[in-house]
Amino acid sequence: MAQLNLRLPENAPGELFVDETCIDCDTCRELAPETFGSTSSGQAYVLRQPPDESSWRRALQAVVSCPTASIGAERSAKEAARDLPVQLEGPVYRCGYSAESSYGAQSYFLRRDDGNILVDSPRAAAPLLKRLAEMGGVRRLFLTHQDDVADHAEFRARFGCERIIHRDDDHIGAEVRLEGEREIAAGVRAIPVPGHTRGSCALLVDERYLFTGDHLWADDRGQLGMGRGVCWYSWSEQKKSLARLLEYRFDWVLPGHGRSLHLAQPRMREEVEKLHRRLG
Template sequence: MFPLPIDEKKLLGIYHCGYHSERSYGATSYLITHPEGNILVDSPRFTEILARNIERLGGVRYMFLTHKSSSPDVSYRDDVGDHEKWSNRLKCDRILHSGDVEISTANVEIQLHGKGTWFLGTDFVLIHTPGHTEGSVCLYHKSLKVLFTGDRLARSEQSLLEIYELYNRQSVSLQLRSVRKLLDIGFLWILPGHRRRIAFRDNQEKISAV
């Protein structure tokens, strides 16, 4: 049944890919369908049935990888997961910040350099948010006000926004500066790599959750 629409009324064209992989700590992958080209955000576990279902929705132009693994265990690849299998199957261009490029991702088609910001077409903004890893990047869908955060932000048990402090490869203070930068963006939805998605009524509710 995957990809499944997340909210057909409020988030038209955004899907949960399912097929979470143990190798990526169960990270969530999303599919964005868009007239300028579909985007696969991070890597689900590769399966042929999911690939066929994604093709029925128009295939994928870009595979955006939010970051590399923050684990020292090389058998875990966090949100990059089965990126090469997906790239070969869907013939899409992968995007990853150069600060997170390693041997397993050395052949990604598009490497982001520097501090950004970068743009995909007219509707998507890529924002450099180091702290979790050196090359962590968030994707902002302007028209729907959705922020895809990878491992930068999540919802705590108290419904507050929190960072993954225990899993940072860089300093907590650097990640906090990145979060402050994100708060200036007009997003009202957070679709994270882990834990539940977050919807805010307005900007004031978002600020109060920090």
């Protein structure tokens, strides 16, 4: 539970606040961007108190989704807890309920006619498990890399989903181990992007949505970036993996950490090219 005595000084006055235990995972800023901002150190803070009920609802979704319980509010988040996953666009939903064991990585739920897909593992919170069951369950759990597996075993036990991960990142005994690029379902392609880890993979859906794990993300200003300071395997390989993404079309970048980005496909390509030039 967030603690008032640890309340960050940057918070706008009012009942909603972030305390100093925030680990800068971006979950709240993605769920309720109108309410949460970034301090100069990267931690989240309440930019402005929610002005109406719909903003409050999104803020309370962030309260239950914060992996470190760093967001406090006087009102109950019980109703908002049942909203998740929330639709982002078309078949794509944000799960919320980030897990501290994956450093608060964001995860996504994809509704598919041939079986729903979870992209990286959220916390196996009871309200989320119930909602996912109502939405048809989970047939596949795609794991972008070894760091964001969180509660994979609980999802496997609850839904019988097959866990899919690259063999070089498989420390969980996954049902499907990837070795190269592969279509894992109709219109759903796993693309190896080694760099952050040896077995990192992106997932491209319907040539529109690219789930990038910790390979690629956007910042608060909408600029794409990659992190050398969090590159555990090979920075030169990670840059090559970025260049390979130019072979594909997509207009969404949906990361585990950092901000998502939505641009028309020619603009997205320009942004990837720009980043590639910048990194040299």
